[in-house]
Amino acid sequence: MKQKVATFSGEEIYAYTIENGKGMSLTALNFGAAITEINVPDKNGLTENVVINYQDISNYEVNPYYLGIVVGRTSGRTKEGLLKFEDQAIQVEKNDGNNHLHGGIKGLAKSIWEVTEKKDSLIFEYVSPDGEDGYPGTVTFKVSYVLSEDNQVTINYWASPDKKTPINLTNHTYFNLSGNKKTDILNHSLKLASPSFYELDKESMPVRVVKVDDHPTFDFRKGKLVKDVVDGGYEQTDIVGGGIDHPFLLDDSVEEKITLTDPESGRTLTVKTDDPAVVVYSGNQVKQTPTLNGGTAEKYAGICLETQMPPNETESYLIEKGEVYRKQTVFSFNAK
Ligand code: G6D
Numbered sequence: 001m002k003q004k005v006a007t008f009s010g011e012e013i014y015a016y017t018i019e020n021g022k023g024m025s026l027t028a029l030n031f032g033a034a035i036t037e038i039n040v041p042d043k044n045g046l047t048e049n050v051v052i053n054y055q056d057i058s059n060y061e062v063n064p065y066y067l068g069i070v071v072g073r074t075s076g077r078t079k080e081g082l083l084k085f086e087d088q089a090i091q092v093e094k095n096d097g098n099n100h101l102h103g104g105i106k107g108l109a110k111s112i113w114e115v116t117e118k119k120d121s122l123i124f125e126y127v128s129p130d131g132e133d134g135y136p137g138t139v140t141f142k143v144s145y146v147l148s149e150d151n152q153v154t155i156n157y158w159a160s161p162d163k164k165t166p167i168n169l170t171n172h173t174y175f176n177l178s179g180n181k182k183t184d185i186l187n188h189s190l191k192l193a194s195p196s197f198y199e200l201d202k203e204s205m206p207v208r209v210v211k212v213d214d215h216p217t218f219d220f221r222k223g224k225l226v227k228d229v230v231d232g233g234y235e236q237t238d239i240v241g242g243g244i245d246h247p248f249l250l251d252d253s254v255e256e257k258i259t260l261t262d263p264e265s266g267r268t269l270t271v272k273t274d275d276p277a278v279v280v281y282s283g284n285q286v287k288q289t290p291t292l293n294g295g296t297a298e299k300y301a302g303i304c305l306e307t308q309m310p311p312n313e314t315e316s317y318l319i320e321k322g323e324v325y326r327k328q329t330v331f332s333f334n335a336k
Contacts, residue, residue, distance in 0.1 A: 002117060005029070008061040011112050015057075016122050023047050024151050024333065026122075032069035032109045033124040033143055034060055035173045038153060040333045043266025048179025050267060050333070052292050052302040059290040063109065065283075066172040070143050070157075072108035073128065073135050075170040076247070076279055076311025077101050077205050083135070083166055083314050092134035097203055104133035108141065108169070121146040130162070137165035137321070151333045159325040167325045168309045168317040174283055174302025175269060177262035181294030185282065185303045186230065189261040191223035192280070193254035198247040198310060200239055206247055206312055218246070223259065226282055226303065243284035243300065247277050247310050258305055266335045271305055273329040279306040 006013040008031060015036065019025035024047070027037040036053040053067060054060060063069065074083075081100035083090040093104040102109060113124035124143045130136065142158040157169045176185050197218055198206035212219035217234040230243045237243055250257045250273070258271035258278060271278075281304040286297050307329045309317045319325045 006057050006060075013057070013060075014115070016115055016117055018117070018120060018122060018145070018147050020120065020147050020149050020151070022149060022151055024147065026145055026147050026153060028068070028122055028145060029060060030113050030115045030124070031060055032063065032111065033113050034063070034068035035145070035171070036060075036068055038173075038333075040151065040267060041335055042179055043335045046179070049293070050175055050177050050179060050269075052174045052176050052181055052294070055291045055293050064290070065174070065286055066102060066109055068173045069109040069171070070124070070169060071102045071172050071306065072141065072167065072169040073103050073133065073139065074166050074168045074311070074314075074317070075102060075306060075308045077203070078312050078314065079205055085166065085314050085318055090134065090136060099203060099205060102172075106133055109172075113143075120148070135165055137161040137163035139165060139167065141169075143169070153331045153333070155329045155331070157325065157327040159319065160323070161319050161321060163321045164318055166314045166317050167319045168311070169325075169327065170279070170306040170308040171329070172304055172306060174304050175260060176302040177260060177265055177267040177269060179265055179267070181292060181301060183264070184298060184300040186225070186227035186300050187263065188226050188303065189223050189263065190220050190226055190280070190303070191259040192220035192248055192278070193251040193257050194220060194248035194278075195251055196249045199236060200246060202239060204240055204245055206310060209249065218244075218248075223261075226300070230282065230300070241284040243282035244280045245282070245284060247279045249277050249310070250275075252276065260303065260305070268334045268336070270332045270334075271307070271329065272332075273307040273327075275307040275309060275327055275329065277308060277310045279308060279311070280304070281306065
C-alpha cells in the first residue's frame with residue numbers, strides 16, 4: 001500500500017506498507033527509506049508499533065535523531081571529516097563538531113529513494129552522483145526490506161560505484177519493544193555476542209578496542225538490563241551522556257548476534273548479520289522535542305542496533321569501481 005503523507009521542499013513523500021499473514025506490518029517512507037512502523041504482536045497477541053516515530057510526519061524532513069533511516073554513504077563518525085585511503089585524504093563535511101557523522105548533512109538519510117513495492121518487500125533505489133556530500137564516485141544504492149511469514153524483517157544492502165569509494169551502510173531504527181513507546185527501554189534486556197568494543201574519546205570517536213572481560217559494564221554476553229548499564233557511573237557511559245553509543249565487535253562463531261527482550265510485553269528481537277560490528281545507541285541524546293508517537297520524546301525512548309563495519313576505518317570499507325557492496329541484517333521478532 002502506498003499513501004501520500006507529506007511534501008518536503010516540493011518533493012512528494014509517500015509511506016509504503018507491507019504486511020504478512022500473521023498480523024505483522026512494516027511501513028517506510030521514500031525519504032531516507034525511513035522505517036516509521038514495525039507492528040508486532042505481544043505475548044497476548046496485541047499488535048503494536050515497536051519502533052519510535054515522530055508524531056508529526058513533517059519532522060522526518062530534518063529528522064534530528066535519524067529515526068528509521070538508511071545511514072550512508074558511511075555510518076558513524078569519521079575523524080576531522082577526512083576520508084583517508086591510499087595516498088589521499090578527502091575532506092567531507094564536519095557536521096558533528098570537528099567530525100563527519102552519518103554521511104553528512106544530507107547523506108542517504110535525506111535522499112528521495114525510488115520505491116518498488118512487492119507483496120512481501122519494499123525495494124529502495126537511489127543513485128548518488130559523483131561528489132555528493134563530498135564523496136568520490138557515482139554510486140547506485142539498493143536497499144530492500146523483506147517481511148517474512150515468520151515475522152522476520154530482512155534488510156539487504158547493495159551498492160556499486162563507478163570509482164573506488166568508501167561505503168559502510170546501516171539502518172538507524174530505534175526499537176522499543178514495549179509497543180507504542182509505552183515505556184522507555186531501560187527495562188529491556190540486551191544480550192550481545194561481543195567479546196570487545198571500541199572505547200570512545202570525548203568527541204565519541206572510536207579510539208581503541210578493549211575486551212569486555214576488562215570492562216564488565218559492557219559485558220553483554222549473558223544479557224543485562226539497559227538500566228544497569230546507564231546508571232553504572234562508568235566513564236565510557238558518562239562520555240556519551242549516560243548510556244551506550246559504542247561499536248561492539250561481534251563474535252562470528254555465533255549466529256544470533258544480538259537479542260533484545262522486553263519482559264513486560266514478552267516481545268523479543270534477535271539479530272543476525274554479516275557485518276562484523278554493531279553500534280548500540282541507547283537514545284541518550286533524545287530530547288523532549290520533536291514529539292514522538294506515544295507521548296513526548298525522552299532519553300532512552302528507543303535503542304538502535306546499527307550493524308556495520310567499525311566506523312572511522314575508511315580503508316576497511318573501500319569498494320572498487322565495478323565491485324558490489326553487499327550486506328544483510330535479519331531482525332526476527334517473537335513474543336512469549
Ligand atoms: C548522537 O552519538 C549519537 C550518534 O551515535 C547517533 O547516531 C545520533 O545521535 C542520532 O550523535
